[in-house]
Amino acid sequence: QLQLQQSGPGLVKPSQTLSLTCAISGDSVSSNSATWNWIRQSPSRGLEWLGRTYYRSKWYNDYAVSVKSRITINPDTSKNQFSLQLNSVTPEDTAVYYCARNSAEVSTMTDWGQGTLVTVSS
């Protein structure tokens, strides 16, 4: 059974970098039949897809335009996990952040991490 376990700090100062990790059990980050996604949720923005990483003979990334200049999603095959880095954060980035697996079989997000509330505040 797939499990996604998120970790990372819940408080980040403005202008600093938000970093979260999603550890995968029950599947491989290098799977050819999945993509690995980050989504956030806030009262002001609702559910917002941020980006994804996936492997199809080589690694690919896609990012939302709204965060494209500030975001990096990286796979870590040695630890079977993937990470989110969001630079130059502001209070507008305060949200619950989720990692999720998108199954190629059904083409949507079948499994989600538990969520991490990240507050941007000095």
Added chain:
Amino acid sequence: DIVMTQSPDSLAVSLGERATINCKSSQSVLYSSNNKNYLAWYQQKPGQPPKLLIYWASTRESGVPDRFSGSGSGTDFTLTISSLQAEDVAVYYCQQHYSLPLTFGGGAKVEIK
């Protein structure tokens, strides 16, 4: 970006009665090559991540009770709970998985009348 609009924002339904939530996409999410609508429905309870209920507009995820059903095509979709149970109190979201960026509706809160 495809904009997803849900209605109503909230609804109160008596136990055992039908609940209906609508979702409209700003452009068609029907993929002509396979005739599938790339529209999913999620249920979210407080303090939990969204849970996939339905994908391809009408296919129930494994383990989802059959009182949940999805219908519609193109740009107009509906989630129906045929006989509301207490455990169905939640916020329901539609999401298009037709094109990037993946986008969600604003949610519909279902409560017991």
